[in-house]
Amino acid sequence: MVSRVIPVESFDLVIFGGTGDLARRKILPGLYRRFLAGQMPKDARIIGAARSELDDDGFRALIRESIEEFVPEKKRKPKTVDAFLAQLHYTPIDAKGSGGWETLAKLVRKDVVQAFYFSVGPSLFGDLATRLHKHKIATPDSRIVVEKPFGRDLESAKALNAVLADSFDEHQIYRIDHYLGKETVQNLMAVRFANMLFEPLWNAQYIDHVQITVAETVGVGGRGGYYDKSGAMRDMIQNHLMQLLCLTAMEPPSRFDPDAVRDEKLKVIRALDPVPSENIVRGQYAADKDQASYIEHSENPASKTESFIAMKVDISNWRWKGTPFYLRTGKRLKGRMSEIVVQFKDVPHSIFEEDAGSKANVLAIRLQPDEGMDLRVTIKEPGPGGMRLVDVPLDMTFADALGPEGADVPDAYERLIMDVIRGNQTLFMRGDEVEAAWAWTDPIIEGWQNRGDKPVQYEPGTTGPEDALMLLHRDGRRWREIK
Numbered sequence: 001m002v003s004r005v006i007p008v009e010s011f012d013l014v015i016f017g018g019t020g021d022l023a024r025r026k027i028l029p030g031l032y033r034r035f036l037a038g039q040m041p042k043d044a045r046i047i048g049a050a051r052s053e054l055d056d057d058g059f060r061a062l063i064r065e066s067i068e069e070f071v072p073e074k075k076r077k078p079k080t081v082d083a084f085l086a087q088l089h090y091t092p093i094d095a096k097g098s099g100g101w102e103t104l105a106k107l108v109r110k111d112v113v114q115a116f117y118f119s120v121g122p123s124l125f126g127d128l129a130t131r132l133h134k135h136k137i138a139t140p141d142s143r144i145v146v147e148k149p150f151g152r153d154l155e156s157a158k159a160l161n162a163v164l165a166d167s168f169d170e171h172q173i174y175r176i177d178h179y180l181g182k183e184t185v186q187n188l189m190a191v192r193f194a195n196m197l198f199e200p201l202w203n204a205q206y207i208d209h210v211q212i213t214v215a216e217t218v219g220v221g222g223r224g225g226y227y228d229k230s231g232a233m234r235d236m237i238q239n240h241l242m243q244l245l246c247l248t249a250m251e252p253p254s255r256f257d258p259d260a261v262r263d264e265k266l267k268v269i270r271a272l273d274p275v276p277s278e279n280i281v282r283g284q285y286a287a288d289k290d291q292a293s294y295i296e297h298s299e300n301p302a303s304k305t306e307s308f309i310a311m312k313v314d315i316s317n318w319r320w321k322g323t324p325f326y327l328r329t330g331k332r333l334k335g336r337m338s339e340i341v342v343q344f345k346d347v348p349h350s351i352f353e354e355d356a357g358s359k360a361n362v363l364a365i366r367l368q369p370d371e372g373m374d375l376r377v378t379i380k381e382p383g384p385g386g387m388r389l390v391d392v393p394l395d396m397t398f399a400d401a402l403g404p405e406g407a408d409v410p411d412a413y414e415r416l417i418m419d420v421i422r423g424n425q426t427l428f429m430r431g432d433e434v435e436a437a438w439a440w441t442d443p444i445i446e447g448w449q450n451r452g453d454k455p456v457q458y459e460p461g462t463t464g465p466e467d468a469l470m471l472l473h474r475d476g477r478r479w480r481e482i483k
């Protein structure tokens with residue numbers, strides 16, 4: 001199977017924070033892969049901008065190192081790397097001062113797509129937007145790409161939306177949630193809305209519950225300072241898991257276009273019930289033999305921030321009333337695994353013996369690793385032993401089903417940046433969506449802060465605190481294994 005690469009229009013993409021970790025690890029290696037795939041026009045330009053006093057050659061040398069480190073060897077063709085680097089430029093700039101802005105104004109072309117990626121700390125997002133406007137660099141068609149975190153509560157998110165709105169219209173603002181760029185997340189929409197099979201059953205009448213797990217093996221590492229002010233709720237639930245929940249729970253949009261999809265997601269967020277404390281489990285990873293504990297990583301001995309959270313979420317609408325969504329995410333867990341599991345109900349009446357072994361259907365949508373889907377169905381166990389039932393997987397690992405092209409899916413950032421250049425906002429969060437997500441999250445966080453709740457300790461390399469298992473056990477359910 002040959003995947004179609006549709007080249008985008010020519011562009012100038014300015015990456016503020018072009019020398020930073022995200023740019024070097026994800027954004028520029030991703031753009032190199034798009035160049036290699038033939039999607040980036042030969043006269044497109046990528047302009048790094050940060051305070052460091054580099055010139056074009058210095059920036060190219062830095063990004064050559066990034067490509068060597070973050071792009072697999074088989075994709076690093078020397079001539080292609082050189083050709084890609086020739087399209088890179090650099091200009092020093094201070095987001096908070098006046099230095100560099102006049103030069104940038106002269107550098108950026110007005111007759112191609114203009115995009116400005118804010119890959120700097122969130123305290124600089126407003127400064128960048130204001131200066132782009134003040135120095136008349138941006139045009140009414142320019143796009144700005146805003147990294148996470150988008151605020152840390154409703155008030156700060158509203159303030160940031162307001163400051164961006166002073167200089168840019170909503171159709172110019174691309175708020176990144178990189179989970180929306182993951183191939184399987186988009187496939188969730190294809191599975192739901194391009195097949196007749198699932199949608200008629202996709203409701204509380206036929207679905208017992210949904211589990212969304214994003215498990216990581218890494219700890220907070222060098223990001224302890226940021227993470228301790230954030231925690232799993234702000235870092236993962238408010239954005240990535242919320243988006244996965246929305247795409248799973250939303251009504252079919254009338255079209256696959258930005259506002260139709262985002263309107264439906266917004267309705268889901270607004271239908272989420274407040275979550276009582278008994279439906280939330282928070283944990284912090286302890287030390288193990290050669291690795292520091294969360295407390296050591298965060299350098300805050302009194303920290304009450306969670307590195308793990310599990311919660312039961314109810315949605316008050318006709319489709320989902322009575323079908324809980326269990327969310328779980330944490331660091332230093334047993335495995336790296338992100339998946340959405342849709343657990344169907346048992347058949348209403350079994351015609352087989354009670355001990356025949358019938359099991360309810362399960363649809364598991366794997367985001368990572370081994371992107372794909374797995375539907376468990378019950379069949380007769382082969383052989384002459386009577387009507388014994390067994391559940392078997394209808395496994396669709398993309399790499400197996402689609403050949404090498406299926407395994408070679410673009411990374412989330414590359415996909416999303418190409419969408420920015422194409423001017424497609426479908427996989428980006430709208431301002432009201434982000435605010436609604438904070439409006440749901442804030443009272444939950446305030447609840448545990450007001451009560452002074454402390455997270456429980458959990459052993460690294462496990463599935464998190466025991467209490468998280470109990471959250472489902474007490475409802476007669478169990479989590480899927482983290483592998």
Ligand SMILES: NC(=O)C1=CN([C@@H]2O[C@H](COP(=O)(O)OP(=O)(O)OC[C@H]3O[C@@H](n4cnc5c(N)ncnc54)[C@H](OP(=O)(O)O)[C@@H]3O)[C@@H](O)[C@H]2O)C=CC1
Pocket residue numbers: 016017018019020021022023049050051052093094095096118119120121122124147148149
């Ligand atoms: N790293 C990651 O994995 C992820 C990061 N993000 C988000 O991406 C953004 C960038 O993160 P990350 O790359 O890790 O951060 P880094 O601290 O690694 O990089 C920050 C960048 O901003 C530049 N910078 C800092 N101050 C200024 C200034 N006053 N004017 C112009 N440039 C400035 C720095 O260069 P210089 O010092 O030369 O100015 C550097 O290029 C953040 O909002 C973060 O939350 C989101 C998800 C994951």
Ligand SMILES: O=C1O[C@H](COP(=O)(O)O)[C@@H](O)[C@H](O)[C@H]1O
Pocket residue numbers: 148216235236338
């Ligand atoms: O945004 C974030 O996501 C990563 C997990 O992303 P993934 O693509 O590797 O699953 C998480 O580690 C980080 O804490 C968070 O800020």
